[in-house]
Amino acid sequence: MPKALGKRHVEGIGEGSLSGTLARLLQLTGDAVVAFDGAGRVLLANDEAASLFFSALEGLVGSDVRGLFQLEADVADVPFCAQDLPFPVDGSGALVLCRTAGGHLSAVRVRCDAVHAPGETYLLVARLAGDAEAAEHETERTVAELRRANKRLAGAMNIVLDTLDYEDVGSLFGRALEEICETMEADGVLAYIADVGGFHLRGATEGVDASRAPRFMEYGRGLETLAARSGMAQRIRVLPPAGEALRQGRLSNREVVNEETHEVLKISARRLPPFTSFIVVPVWFDGRAIAMIEVGWERMHPLREDDAKLLDAVAHYLSVQLVGALSAMRAERAQSFDALGTDLREELMGASGEKxxxxxxxxxxxxxxxxxxxxxxxxxxxxxxxxxxxxxxxxxxxxxxxxxxxxxxxxxxxxxxxxxxxxxxxxxxxxxxxxxxxxxxxxxxxxxxxxxxxxxxxxxxxxxxxxxxxxxxxxxxxxxxxxxxxxxxxxxxxxxxxSQALQRGMRNELQKVEGLTAQGLYSSATAAAFVGGDFYDLIRLPDRRACVIMGDVSGKGVEAASVSAAVKTALGAYAWEGLTPARMVRSLNDFLLGFSRLETFATLFVGIIDLGAATITYCSAGHPPALLVRAGAQEISMLDVQSGVVGAFADISYQDGVVSVGEGDVLMLYTDGTTEARDPGGAFFGEQGLRDMLMRESAPDKPFEGFLDRLLATLDAFTGQRLDDDVAMVAVRFDELGGLPPKISYK
Missing domain, CATH: 3.30.450.40 (GAF domain)
Structure with a gap:
């Protein structure tokens, strides 16, 4: 017996084999037999007594014995005295009126005598007085027993048929527990699964207040241990608390009777189910208890041995079904926690910034x-x-x-x-x-x-x-x-x-060039991106010339920023050497192939502006095509001579394009974050959206000042201020052209 369960034999009934002999004798006799104590509390009753008295009392064992008989006054608040009963307690017979199971008064012959045992205990034997009435009562009892047996058998068959091949524990329990509850005419059924440390509550019928049921029963500390050790269902009855326990307030422990052994056990109240009478049924598989089923009644209920045996048979069948369902349940549970872990991980990874x-x-x-x-x-x-x-x-x-x-x-x-x-x-x-x-x-x-x-x-x-x-x-x-x-x-x-250090050393600044008005703008897609891969520059060169650069290095963060800084520095040097744009890009390609340890590449637009000749010589290496907005927004031309990206392949070729410009024309350079911006519905801003925006904002009534700011505001309105990529833009207006300098020889 587990140390958490205190036990004693029922006082006044005897010990050892005597208790079992008496219990069996009570079931064999055709008379109704009731044992009660000196406080009038019913201690034991056989099936015949339950049949004769029970239904009108809604619970026989634990009730006041005086409630079985028609008395002249309400004695609920009157202290019990055996001499006040309507029959003698000296063993002599008497004829009294009794409320029987049918709810009406019947004449009953009773004999009652005191039992010589520790404590004050009485044994009462009763039978209906008239032979005809007794025969009728016996017939009704037999018919009722047959009906009950048929219902139990039909219920057991339904459990078998309705739970075949279930792989889901929830569905299996949902069906089986309700079937058990209906078959046993119980108030509720609980199901516990053996797992780490004990039995875990995994199922309950709708009529059970699951909040009052223990959710976990540690191995060796509860009544389930009795069922596990005995190997069969155990019938348990919770005794009413004694007056002294009630006066102490909260009941931390309760006494229960194991009707298989007639032992009184003391158990923690929080380990008891929300029932007064219940049967604990172990479910066995491969020599171990894999589950426990508790079938219970909220009020006192006769717990029959054949009901316990029927539940053992049902549990034996369910064990085979349950093993497969448990494996599926554990796998499903593991998957649910994996899915939750993935969701929480994604939420974590979406964080940016310390706060x-x-x-x-x-x-x-x-x-x-x-x-x-x-x-x-x-x-x-x-x-x-x-x-x-x-x-x-x-x-x-x-x-x-x-x-x-x-x-x-x-x-x-x-x-x-x-x-x-x-x-x-x-x-x-x-x-x-x-x-x-x-x-x-x-x-x-x-x-x-x-x-x-x-x-x-x-x-x-x-x-x-x-x-x-x-x-x-x-x-x-x-x-x-x-x-x-x-x-x-x-x-x-x-x-x-x-990145902040790189930013200080690599500012996207446009130099002042006489004859040009230039604007530059960079907008990061994320607040945390201090430096990305987008960059631009305008370099003043001798003889009314300038070099305009727009680039986009793949990747983000420090690697992209460091490559961008190196590219800008190299292009500035190449421009002062007097190289053509295509030669500049070709040299840069060789440089990048040996520069980065990662597979980093870049798209570039490099243009040499010759104000005296009113031309732009350019090389567009995988970059979105530059646009030339003619003065007065009358026309938009695309600089469409294209070459491959920089830093990807060693044997790629690059070529120059040339376009003439006029005063008032505006050269527009941009990165792909501009045209690939999306609205909340997923639609791209696109090249047409960019063209329309340029024509609208280049109208004669619109000043060039704030030109790029207005473009960015349009993008923000289109995307709902949710850019997917960084955006860089440069606009260069040609103010003064002509006055040809000496002819320059490019290398």
């Missing part, structure tokens, strides 16, 4: 605790004082000694995530239990992240089921994701510092 990361981590951890039906308890570790400060749900901040609860190695844990079980018998659980806090679950320790120790507890209330392997794995993966997001944020912060 956003902190908030998203808190939100994700709270969502995870909710999914586990547990409380999230953040921890703060103070290694200098060797304490952990826990933000508890009920008590608030409390200091918990490190060495007593979390282990001495916590202070030494530097990096990586780990999940440690907090079992019901651990020192930490005991500390929390004494505070009345949730105390069963896991400690999740992620070491030092962003300069702080990150740890938290996921806890369920005392007596609830511990976290299983699937839940432990889910928490560990989530903790590792949190570590990754913090490390990623640290890397982004470092990249930010590098």
């Amino acid at each position: 956003d990361v902190e908030q998203r981590v808190r939100d994700v951890l709270a969502d995870a605790a909710d999914a586990l039906e547990a409380a999230l308890v953040p921890l703060g570790v103070n290694e200098h004082q060797s304490v952990v400060v826990a933000d508890l749900p009920l008590c608030g901040h409390r200091a918990i000694p490190v060495t007593e609860t979390l282990g001495e190695d916590v202070a030494a844990h530097e990096e990586g995530a780990r999940v440690t079980d907090v079992g019901p018998e651990s020192p930490l659980a005991q500390t929390l239990r004494d505070l009345g806090e949730p105390c069963v679950g896991a400690l999740v320790d992620m070491g030092y992240l962003a300069g702080e120790r990150r740890a938290f507890l996921v806890l369920r209330p005392d007596g609830e089921e511990p976290l299983d392997e699937v839940e432990h794995g889910f928490l560990l993966r989530l903790a590792q994701d949190v570590c990754d997001i913090y490390r990623g944020e640290a890397e982004r912060a470092q990249d930010k510092r590098i």
